[in-house]
Amino acid sequence: MNEYEEITELYDSIMRHKKAVITIPPFSSFVYSDKVRKPNVFYVSELPYCVTKIYFHLKYNMQVINNAVIYGRLCHQLLPNLAYECSCYNNAQFEVRVVYNYDKFIIHGYSDVVLKDSIDEWKFTDKSIINRDDNSDNNNNSNNNNNSNNGNNNRQINIINADSIIHKRNKITAYLMQANEYAYILNKPKYRVIHVYNNALNVYKGNTNDIWHNKLMNKIELIYNHFINDKIPDMPPEFKFECKNCPYLSICPNKINYNNNDDNQ
Numbered sequence: 001m002n003e004y005e006e007i008t009e010l011y012d013s014i015m016r017h018k019k020a021v022i023t024i025p026p027f028s029s030f031v032y033s034d035k036v037r038k039p040n041v042f043y044v045s046e047l048p049y050c051v052t053k054i055y056f057h058l059k060y061n062m063q064v065i066n067n068a069v070i071y072g073r074l075c076h077q078l079l080p081n082l083a084y085e086c087s088c089y090n091n092a093q094f095e096v097r098v099v100y101n102y103d104k105f106i107i108h109g110y111s112d113v114v115l116k117d118s119i120d121e122w123k124f125t126d127k128s129i130i131n132r133d134d135n136s137d138n139n140n141n142s143n144n145n146n147n148s149n150n151g152n153n154n155r156q157i158n159i160i161n162a163d164s165i166i167h168k169r170n171k172i173t174a175y176l177m178q179a180n181e182y183a184y185i186l187n188k189p190k191y192r193v194i195h196v197y198n199n200a201l202n203v204y205k206g207n208t209n210d211i212w213h214n215k216l217m218n219k220i221e222l223i224y225n226h227f228i229n230d231k232i233p234d235m236p237p238e239f240k241f242e243c244k245n246c247p248y249l250s251i252c253p254n255k256i257n258y259n260n261n262d263d264n265q
């Protein structure tokens with residue numbers, strides 16, 4: 001089975017199980033057990049984003065739960081089903097707890113899928129696979145290096161070289177940085193970000209690098225130093241889109257105007 005066939009198998013499997021997303025888990029599933037924040041503890045999933053936002057998270061001991069977070073966590077419950085149906089996941093580990101010690105800091109996270117030489121980070125765009133008409137048009141991503149449509153219910157499998165889109169600085173860049181960090185901590189040379197849409201699967205393949213890891217560690221030190229000095233960082237957001245839905249928009253001195261076109265730049 002080649003890579004395209006393996007990814008097609010993943011797509012078909014996730015679509016077979018999508019109705020299971022509406023199964024309600026115990027409420028505790030939405031709350032981290034270690035939810036009381038310590039200023040030296042950070043989460044991989046937040047590190048690619050705005051340093052001012054993370055600073056406010058620390059200052060106000062916030063754990064932001066919103067529509068996208070709840071939806072994403074529900075969708076991630078589908079992943080273990082794939083172990084039985086997809087050959088590339090037969091020996092996979094799911095939701096692997098990741099801990100990394102750096103100087104006085106502790107970085108936590110959960111890696112979605114850990115394979116022999118790589119990790120997979122799954123991203124479910126809000127409303128991407130449920131609450132959608134199965135015939136709806138979707139996924140106009142134009143970054144495809146390997147775009148194929150098999151003529152079967154308009155399904156698209158797009159395999160994309162992550163290095164080719166790093167310069168774009170959009171949401172995908174943040175996902176790549178997150179996946180790279182899991183792979184770095186777990187000492188895996190490769191990672192993939194698998195972005196699910198109703199009728200498409202975009203797979204971004206990357207080689208693990210220490211440049212992004214070092215960047216995230218520098219951010220941690222900057223945030224921590226500002227926190228202990230009770231000083232708001234004087235930095236713009238990492239990505240233009242972040243301010244749009246930021247819970248700190250009304251109090252933040254670093255907010256910038258957002259243009260919806262920035263999502264696709």
Ligand code: SF4
Nearest residue numbers: 050053243246252254
């Ligand atoms: S409003 Fe923008 S700059 Fe300020 S914390 Fe939020 S994302 Fe960062």
